[in-house]
Amino acid sequence: MTNWMARQSRRRWLASAGTGFGALALNALAAGGSAAAPSPNPLDPRKPHFKPTAKACIFLFMEGGPSHIDTFDPKPALNKLAGKPLPDSFGSVITSMGEARAPLLASPRKWKQHGKAGLWVSELLPHTAELADDLAVIRSCVADGINHSAGVCQMNTGSILGGRPSLGSWVTYGLGSENANLPAFVVMQDSQSQVVNGPRNWGAGFMPAVYQGTRIQGGNEPIPNLNTPEGVTDPQQRGKLDLLKQINSRFAEKNPDQTELDARMTSYELAFRMQAQAPEAVDLTKETEETRKLYGLDAKETATMGRLCLLARRMVERGVRFVQIYHGAGSKWDAHSKLEENHGGLCRSMDQPVAALLKDLKRVGLLDTTLVYWGGEFGRTPMSEKGDGRDHNPTGFTQWMAGGGVKGGRTIGATDEVGLRAVEEKLHVHDLHATVLHLMGLGHMDLVYKYKGRPERPTLNEGDPYKKITG
Numbered sequence: 001m002t003n004w005m006a007r008q009s010r011r012r013w014l015a016s017a018g019t020g021f022g023a024l025a026l027n028a029l030a031a032g033g034s035a036a037a038p039s040p041n042p043l044d045p046r047k048p049h050f051k052p053t054a055k056a057c058i059f060l061f062m063e064g065g066p067s068h069i070d071t072f073d074p075k076p077a078l079n080k081l082a083g084k085p086l087p088d089s090f091g092s093v094i095t096s097m098g099e100a101r102a103p104l105l106a107s108p109r110k111w112k113q114h115g116k117a118g119l120w121v122s123e124l125l126p127h128t129a130e131l132a133d134d135l136a137v138i139r140s141c142v143a144d145g146i147n148h149s150a151g152v153c154q155m156n157t158g159s160i161l162g163g164r165p166s167l168g169s170w171v172t173y174g175l176g177s178e179n180a181n182l183p184a185f186v187v188m189q190d191s192q193s194q195v196v197n198g199p200r201n202w203g204a205g206f207m208p209a210v211y212q213g214t215r216i217q218g219g220n221e222p223i224p225n226l227n228t229p230e231g232v233t234d235p236q237q238r239g240k241l242d243l244l245k246q247i248n249s250r251f252a253e254k255n256p257d258q259t260e261l262d263a264r265m266t267s268y269e270l271a272f273r274m275q276a277q278a279p280e281a282v283d284l285t286k287e288t289e290e291t292r293k294l295y296g297l298d299a300k301e302t303a304t305m306g307r308l309c310l311l312a313r314r315m316v317e318r319g320v321r322f323v324q325i326y327h328g329a330g331s332k333w334d335a336h337s338k339l340e341e342n343h344g345g346l347c348r349s350m351d352q353p354v355a356a357l358l359k360d361l362k363r364v365g366l367l368d369t370t371l372v373y374w375g376g377e378f379g380r381t382p383m384s385e386k387g388d389g390r391d392h393n394p395t396g397f398t399q400w401m402a403g404g405g406v407k408g409g410r411t412i413g414a415t416d417e418v419g420l421r422a423v424e425e426k427l428h429v430h431d432l433h434a435t436v437l438h439l440m441g442l443g444h445m446d447l448v449y450k451y452k453g454r455p456e457r458p459t460l461n462e463g464d465p466y467k468k469i470t471g
Contacts, residue, residue: 042210043184045176048441053405053470054371055178056316057171057436059324060354062346063152063195064333067107067380067390068398069419070343073139074111074120077417078382082106086383090420095381095391096146097336104418105384108340117409124347127355133409134358134367134402136469140413140422143378143394143429148196148331151377151394154429156201158459165205165449167433168322170458172211173204173449174442179319181277183214186315186323188308190349193330202324206451213324216282216311281318282311295356301345306353313360316370333376337389358402367403371439375399382418396422399432404439405470412469430463438465 069075081104086093093100109122115132128135145151150160157164165173168185177184187202189195202213284292287310295310296302305327312323327333327350335342354374361367379397380390396415402408413425427435434444437458444459 042208043172043177043180045178046174048175049443049446050441052439052441053369054403054439055369056320056366057168057322057371057373057404057440058312058316058357059168059322060372060374061155061324061326062333062350062374062376063326063328064148064331064335065151065376065378065380065392065397066333066346067335067339067343068139068393068396068415069380069382070107070109070339071122071124071347072120072137072398072400073415073419074109074122075107075382075415075417075419078104078419079106081418086418086420090416090418093381093383093420094146095383095385097385097391099383099385099391102383102385104382105339105388105390115409119409119411124343125351127351131355131358131402134362135400135408136402136406136410136412137398137400138412138427138432138466139396139398139415140425140427141375141379141397141399141429141432142422142426143397145377146392146394148334148377148392151392152196152201155375155377156197157205158430158433162197162200163205164456164460165207165211165458166202166213167436167458168202168213168324169204169207169211170437170447171322171440171442173207174437174447175321175440177319177321179277181273182281182315182318182320183216184321185211185213186320187213187215187326188217188311188324189215189326189329190304190308191329193332195326195329196331206456207449213322216278281314284310284314291360294360296352301349302352305350306356309353309357310360313357313364313366316361316366317364334392335380335389336391337386339380339389342389361403369404371404371406371436372402373399373436374401379419382420393420396420401435401469406439407469407471412466425466427466428463430459431466432463434459434463434465435467435469438467439470 069078083103085101085103109124111120111122113119114121114129117133119132119135119137121129121132143151143154145154145160153162154160156166172184185202195201204212284307291310292298295306297306308325312325315323328346333346358367358372361370375398378392378394381393383391385391396419413427414423415421416423437444437447444463444465445457445461447458448455
């Protein structure tokens, strides 16, 4: 039998022998990769480059771009200039929808200082404001993507172009997993709407697919195609997996150049273990009524995000290294018009659950070692669009970090008088990613994956960690 025929027979067997966990592992078969895994099990826990302050990260991604000048960055001058065009002193501006010369739009927000440091937060986020002393609000973020596809791609992978590993994949590659029975990198979203760019946002790019994020959705089958079919016992499942491993091992011996097969076999083994562990991890029935109310599970408006934030806490409790939640999945934060209605509803659905996550992590002793990172792909313009909305603004916007060694109760950087451009302590996406990696004990220039002979790094050899964020 020729090698080609052997491969075809093997693939037919894989297709016919799928026993529930097949789809997860077949992601690895489809993705490929050319570099050997860094250890016999690519998800084995590994030592960081230096002592970390964070062991896990929860990335709260507000998809579509929340308005910084309506949430964390008050601009009195904007209201004074409202209705007038942007002054010429601000220079030329390029916007995605071409309304750069539209009149400036006032922010009707009521602002108040919170916490010991007097952190400014608008009335849109009353619950988050209560945690002001835990937040490091970064008002000087900048990015390169002016549209959603490029912006979301860069905020997740460091590049405006697809094909690179996501931040969560780099963390997983660098540190491995602390729980052999759950994915190291978990992704959740608040609706079934398609996230811009889809799974490539949490993909492993040119690295083996074992490092990619795994979607979890709850219910009786938290991970699609994971449950064992009816009538198949655990011994039967184990027997099929062992046979599959034998076939894969023989194939690997005859094809030593195909080193990505190790990662593929690891995917099958992980999927089998997850069949027992994942349902328990997403089972919220054992949570107290007090905890459920804290996250807003008793209210329709907050129940969905509350459930995801509670699941995130349960995941990091069980050793999951990187959790990402997409809020407003499908670019729902994209308020080109009716910003008041848009941001009002989204903030109400997100504010209490996010604050509850911080409170709960603190209560169970995990906030000190868990980095919580909040933000979108860009902010919004001070100029109006369609009269009552704002366009995309990657030249100056706000994100915040809390926990994981971050010193809270302070503001980092600043934008200009109307919130258009970052003017103090600019932090590009590469700097932000380098900061996350640094907090987790990884040097962004030391974390290297060789692809086709080229050393690849998570921030494309750019950026610096903002080390002052810890003190």
